[in-house]
Amino acid sequence: MGELLIGLYVFVLAIFVGFEVITKIPPTLHTPLMSGANAISGITVLGAFQAARAGSTELSSLFGFVAIVFATINVVGGFVVTDRMLAMFSGKKKKKQDA
Amino acid sequence: MSGNLIALLYLASAVLFIFGLKGLTRVKTARRGNAMAAAAMLLAGITTLVEMGKVDYRWILAGLVVGGTIGLIAALKVAMTSMPEMVALFNGFGGGASALVALSVFSLALMEGGTSLALSSSVSGFLSVFIGGVTLTGSLVAFGKLSGKLGGAPVVLPGRHWINAALLLVILGAVASFLMSSEATSSAMVTSFLIVTALSLVLGVLMVIPIGGADMPVVISLLNSLSGVAAAATGFVLAHNLLIIGGALVGASGLILTQIMCVAMNRTLGNVLFSGFGGATASGDSRDYQNITSCGPEEAAMVLESAGSVIMVPGYGLAVAQAQHVARELGDLLEARGARVSYAIHPVAGRMPGHMNVLLADADVPYEKLFEMDAINSDFKTTDVVLVVGANDVVNPAAETDPNSPIAGMPILKCYEAQTVMMIKRSLSPGFAGIKNTLFDNDNTMMIFGDAKAVLQGLVAELKELAH
Numbered sequence: 001m002g003e004l005l006i007g008l009y010v011f012v013l014a015i016f017v018g019f020e021v022i023t024k025i026p027p028t029l030h031t032p033l034m035s036g037a038n039a040i041s042g043i044t045v046l047g048a049f050q051a052a053r054a055g056s057t058e059l060s061s062l063f064g065f066v067a068i069v070f071a072t073i074n075v076v077g078g079f080v081v082t083d084r085m086l087a088m089f090s091g092k093k094k095k096k097q098d099a
Numbered sequence: 100m101s102g103n104l105i106a107l108l109y110l111a112s113a114v115l116f117i118f119g120l121k122g123l124t125r126v127k128t129a130r131r132g133n134a135m136a137a138a139a140m141l142l143a144g145i146t147t148l149v150e151m152g153k154v155d156y157r158w159i160l161a162g163l164v165v166g167g168t169i170g171l172i173a174a175l176k177v178a179m180t181s182m183p184e185m186v187a188l189f190n191g192f193g194g195g196a197s198a199l200v201a202l203s204v205f206s207l208a209l210m211e212g213g214t215s216l217a218l219s220s221s222v223s224g225f226l227s228v229f230i231g232g233v234t235l236t237g238s239l240v241a242f243g244k245l246s247g248k249l250g251g252a253p254v255v256l257p258g259r260h261w262i263n264a265a266l267l268l269v270i271l272g273a274v275a276s277f278l279m280s281s282e283a284t285s286s287a288m289v290t291s292f293l294i295v296t297a298l299s300l301v302l303g304v305l306m307v308i309p310i311g312g313a314d315m316p317v318v319i320s321l322l323n324s325l326s327g328v329a330a331a332a333t334g335f336v337l338a339h340n341l342l343i344i345g346g347a348l349v350g351a352s353g354l355i356l357t358q359i360m361c362v363a364m365n366r367t368l369g370n371v372l373f374s375g376f377g378g379a380t381a382s383g384d385s386r387d388y389q390n391i392t393s394c395g396p397e398e399a400a401m402v403l404e405s406a407g408s409v410i411m412v413p414g415y416g417l418a419v420a421q422a423q424h425v426a427r428e429l430g431d432l433l434e435a436r437g438a439r440v441s442y443a444i445h446p447v448a449g450r451m452p453g454h455m456n457v458l459l460a461d462a463d464v465p466y467e468k469l470f471e472m473d474a475i476n477s478d479f480k481t482t483d484v485v486l487v488v489g490a491n492d493v494v495n496p497a498a499e500t501d502p503n504s505p506i507a508g509m510p511i512l513k514c515y516e517a518q519t520v521m522m523i524k525r526s527l528s529p530g531f532a533g534i535k536n537t538l539f540d541n542d543n544t545m546m547i548f549g550d551a552k553a554v555l556q557g558l559v560a561e562l563k564e565l566a567h
Contacts, residue, residue, distance in 0.1 A: 003338040004219040011331055014344040017117060018351025024124040027446060028466050030356060030453030033123055034186050034323050036133055037352045040116060041193035041323075043140065043345035044200055044330040046147045047337050051203035052158040053151065063203035065158045070196035072166025073173070074189050079137040080174035081185065086130040088179075088460040 032085045039078025045071035108146040109341040115139030116345060120352075126466060143341055179461040180418045183450040187242040187319050193326035194234025197333040197346075198296075201227035204336055205292055218278065223335035225274045225295055231329035232299030233306065238322050240307040245315055245450055254308040260373065266302050270295050310371065313415070313492070313530070315450045316360045317371045324353025356452045363446035363472075365498075365509040387535045388527060393546040396554060399521055400561030402545075406483035406519075408439045410475065412512055413455050414448050416489015416524070420551035423462040426488060429555050430464065432562050438483075441468050443475045443512050445493040472512055480516040487514060487522045489551045491530030497537045505534055520544045523554045 025033050048071050052064025116139045122132015148159070177185045201224045208216045216224070243249035256262065277291035310318050327349025334342025361368050403409065411430060417423060430440045442464060448455045456469055470478075479485065487494055494514045497504040514520050515538055522544060529535060538544055547554050 002219075004335070007335050007338060007340065007343050010340050011335075011343045011347050014113075014347035015351045018120075018348040019355065021117060021120045021124070022348075022352045022355050025120075026124070026126075027359075027444070027453055027471055028126065028456045028469060029123055029129055030359075031182055031186075031451060031457045032129060032133070032453070033352060034320070034356065034452065035182070035189070036119075036123065036136060037323055037327065037349045038186060038189040038193060039140070040136060040345050041190075041326040041330050041349045042196070043143065043342055044193065044197040044333050046143055047200040047333050047339060047342060048162070048196060048203075049144075049147050049151065049159055050337065051200050051207075052162060053154045057207055060203040060207040061158050063199045063206060065162045067196040067199035067203065068159060068162025069166040069169070070192040070199065072163050073170040074193050074196070075140055075170065076167045077170030077174040077185075078189060079133060079140070080171060081177060081182075082133045083130060083137075084174065085179070085182075085457055085460070086126075086133055088457075088463075089126050089466055090130055 028089075032082045032089075035078050035085070036082045037078075039075050039082065042071040042074035042078060045075060105146055105150045109143060112139040112143040112146070112341055113344045115142065116348060120348065178421075179457050180421050180423075181246070182457060183315065183319060183454060184242050184246040186451060187238050187245055187315075187322065190319065190322040190326045191235045191238025191242065193349075194231040194238065194322070194329045196231075197326070197329035198228045198231025198235065198299075200333045201225075201231065201336055202292075202296065209288055209292075220336050221278060222274075223332050225277070225292075227329055227332035227336060228292070228296055229270065229299045230325055230332060232296060233303035234322055234325040234329055236300045236303030237307040237318075238303075238326075240304055241315060241318050241322060244307075244312055245319075253311040256305070256309070259305060259309060263302065263305055266298050266305070270298050270302075273298075306372070309373075312450070313447075314364075314371050316447050316452055316454075317357055317364070317368070319451050320353050320356035320360055321368070322353070324350050324357060327351075327353060360447055360452060363510060365506070388540050390540045390542065391527070391546055392542075392544065393548060396547065396557030396561050399545065399547055400558050400565060402519055402521075403433060403438075403484055403486075403558065404436065404562060404565050406433070406438050408482045409433050409484045409486060410441050410443050410479065410482050410514075410517070412443045412445075412448075412485060412487045412490050412494060412514060413459065414445075414488065414490025414493065415450060416491075416551045418449055418454065418458055418489070420489065420553075422488065422552035422555050423458040423464075425552055425555040425559060427459070427462040427464050429486075429559050429562070430468075432559060436562075436566075441470055441475065441478075443470055443472065443485075445472050445490065445512055448490055448493060472510060476513050479513045482517040483519065485514045485517040485520045487520065487524075488555065489523065491524070491536055492534075494538055495530070495534070495536045496541075497534065500537070514538065515541055515543075518543065521547055523547045523549070523551050525550065 048067035119132045119136030122128040273291040273294040327346045331343045331346025444455045496515045498506045498509040498511045
């Protein structure tokens with residue numbers, strides 16, 4: 001089985017896993033889900049690392065550098081803002097229990 | 100490190116991502132889930148750097164520092180009312196990053212005579228550039244509309260379907276000519292990929308400008324999905340399974356949200372994308388209505404004072420007026436007077452999925468008091484007062500009663516069944532659907548005209564006055 005086919009297998013199965021898990025996420029958490037998904041789509045940063053590797057060519061490194069900037073904004077920004085939101089959800093709960 | 104160990108570490112990351120998403124299925128575990136996903140990303144990043152071995156890290160470090168700083172500042176500064184814009188922008192960055200990685204691979208292979216590309220890498224590379232490019236500019240337009248930098252109204256070009264179809268054909272032609280050209284004609288290949296890149300960017304703009312502001316929950320979900328698909332396509336170019344898995348998870352997530360949003364508006368995705376909906380404008384004239392009762396905060400406060408049960412229905416107007424904190428204050432005040440207060444959330448209230456939930460959480464409203472449409476719709480008939488704050492189409496009974504209405508069949512919050520409905524609204528102007536709201540004419544509806552925040556502040560002041 002070639003790389004392409006293995007990739008397709010992985011892709012299709014991952015989509016099924018995604019559907020199974022994500023349909024169970026309640027609407028209350030849909031905004032954090034989206035910002036968290038933003039962060040996960042920053043996984044492309046792994047490819048950007050390889051692209052930005054200095055010593056290849058200037059143009060490809062430049063593309064890679066900008067890709068790292070974009071993807072890192074997503075990863076860092078996405079996870080931090082999601083945590084901020086989720087802290088608001090769970091923070092209230094504690095206050096309520098204290099009361 | 101051996102290749103097998105690297106592959107196993109990537110597998111561990113993939114498993115952590117999935118457990119992280121599983122954590123998001125419950126409020127209690129959601130924060131830990133997000134942390135697990137972040138840990139997965141960190142593990143994957145470190146693994147890649149180790150795998151690459153000793154190379155010049157300057158570009159990589161610079162990119163991480165610049166991107167990380169921007170991301171951190173944006174995430175810490177953004178107001179909860181601006182979450183839709185921020186997610187839109189991040190969708191664009193995600194798509195753009197994936198397209199850039201593919202471009203980098205192409206440029207290395209072509210211009211500087213690196214390794215030649217396999218057919219499957221070329222095809223997935225073009226997919227990545229195309230989807231990523233459309234996502235980038237489409238998201239920037241969505242960002243502009245959501246942040247008010249561009250008008251929210253749909254911009255409908257004449258013959259736009261033909262323009263889009265023509266662009267798509269040219270793109271396909273360029274891809275075909277690329278795949279058929281040989282190494283000897285690499286300048287023609289460069290032209291092909293420049294054409295694909297440029298036209299994908301144009302197509303992204305053209306796809307989103309005809310879509311009106313209130314359809315943004317659908318658009319933003321779809322772009323979220325596309326940013327994942329672009330990452331997966333880049334994964335195919337690099338034969339990197341973790342990119343494929345991460346991209347597929349995000350793609351599935353965005354698709355599910357897109358589907359939920361479409362169902363909540365009783366429209367198909369095709370209708371949202373291609374109809375230029377919301378272009379029609381009803382007059383919003385008071386002549387459209389025969390039986391409007393309006394009142395000021397004093398009168399409304401007296402009705403609220405004696406109410407035993409109150410449901411608040413927040414909509415986009417609440418977000419625009421940043422009125423979530425006053426809304427909570429009013430709710431607390433009513434509860435202190437013995438009323439039962441709950442909040443009814445329509446799936447498409449606001450500009451992105453779950454927008455109202457986040458706003459109310461921002462204002463410290465316990466999420467146990469927030470109810471989805473299906474959970475609360477049977478409660479309206481036993482409710483004394485419904486307070487509609489900046490929502491319009493999602494409470495319009497015409498969706499149920501008028502089969503010819505543009506929103507016929509759209510599931511609505513059955514506010515009209517309550518004893519009294521108070522509509523806080525700037526004017527009688529129609530909502531996004533551009534149609535008359537028959538709720539305004541009902542005998543049990545009181546209109547309170549004004550900015551959501553100002554009116555709610557007025558109500559709070561009056562209620563406090565009454566308490567003395």
